[in-house]
Amino acid sequence: MTESRLNLNLFTKVQDDIEKRQYIILAELKKISGEFQYYKIYPHLSGLVEIRRTLQDVIDRLADLRSKFPKRIGKIDWVNRTIEHEVVFVDGTDLKAVEDLITWALPKIDKVIHEGIAIHDYVEKELSVEHVGILPNYRDEGYFFVPDNQELKLNLFRFEVSIFQSAEDQFRSLKTKFLKALEQGRAHLSPGSIKLELIRQERELPNPATYAFDTRLDFPFAHTILPVAKRKLMQTITTQS
Numbered sequence: 001m002t003e004s005r006l007n008l009n010l011f012t013k014v015q016d017d018i019e020k021r022q023y024i025i026l027a028e029l030k031k032i033s034g035e036f037q038y039y040k041i042y043p044h045l046s047g048l049v050e051i052r053r054t055l056q057d058v059i060d061r062l063a064d065l066r067s068k069f070p071k072r073i074g075k076i077d078w079v080n081r082t083i084e085h086e087v088v089f090v091d092g093t094d095l096k097a098v099e100d101l102i103t104w105a106l107p108k109i110d111k112v113i114h115e116g117i118a119i120h121d122y123v124e125k126e127l128s129v130e131h132v133g134i135l136p137n138y139r140d141e142g143y144f145f146v147p148d149n150q151e152l153k154l155n156l157f158r159f160e161v162s163i164f165q166s167a168e169d170q171f172r173s174l175k176t177k178f179l180k181a182l183e184q185g186r187a188h189l190s191p192g193s194i195k196l197e198l199i200r201q202e203r204e205l206p207n208p209a210t211y212a213f214d215t216r217l218d219f220p221f222a223h224t225i226l227p228v229a230k231r232k233l234m235q236t237i238t239t240q241s
Helices: 008-012 018-037 044-064 095-126 191-202 221-240
Strands: 075-077 082-084 128-131 141-148 153-165 170-183 209-214
Touching: 008 018, 008 044, 008 095, 018 044, 018 095, 044 095, 095 221, 128 221, 141 170, 141 191, 141 221, 153 191, 153 221, 170 221, 191 209, 209 221
Parallel strands: 141 209
Antiparallel strands: 075 082, 128 209, 141 153, 153 170
């Protein structure tokens, strides 16, 4: 699938035909829904959720500022989700048209998001994870194994958890690196044996936190299985901390 045209400019630069923009939005949502039918949920699901969150935030803020800015608005900063006085919309953009287009689109975006979430939740339920061997006290670096049942391979990854602090909260991010793939003919090796082999080869982590995933699903690996596994791995590490 080519890169989606479903972006924020589509909803804000509405100086041209509104019906044309509605047609583009419906066409893009149909494409994404089609990808979901093939069980490909990323990056489309996360992109839709982010666009939906930002559009709802804009609607809420515009409602608060309606009395101050009844016809025109200076600037919408999409990155920081703030409304300012500097001009960002091109001349002729009607704030009411922006608001109407977003209000029209939100329930249609929600419908497709729910399709993607249903697939995500099903995959997460069918994807099990267990730690391999003794779990060390330090769990922010290690390995994880995820099967690709379409290609009949077991993919081995290294992970590292980073923690960064904002003014309001603390966040964790997961960085992963693909190491190698084992043919499922070699999958008779136990997770413990694979872990020991990695320790001998990598040497940087003498006692790594290691997690083995398992699933019977043969959904697309890069677009579905791996992203869900990464999310589940982060949840597992956070719960164990």
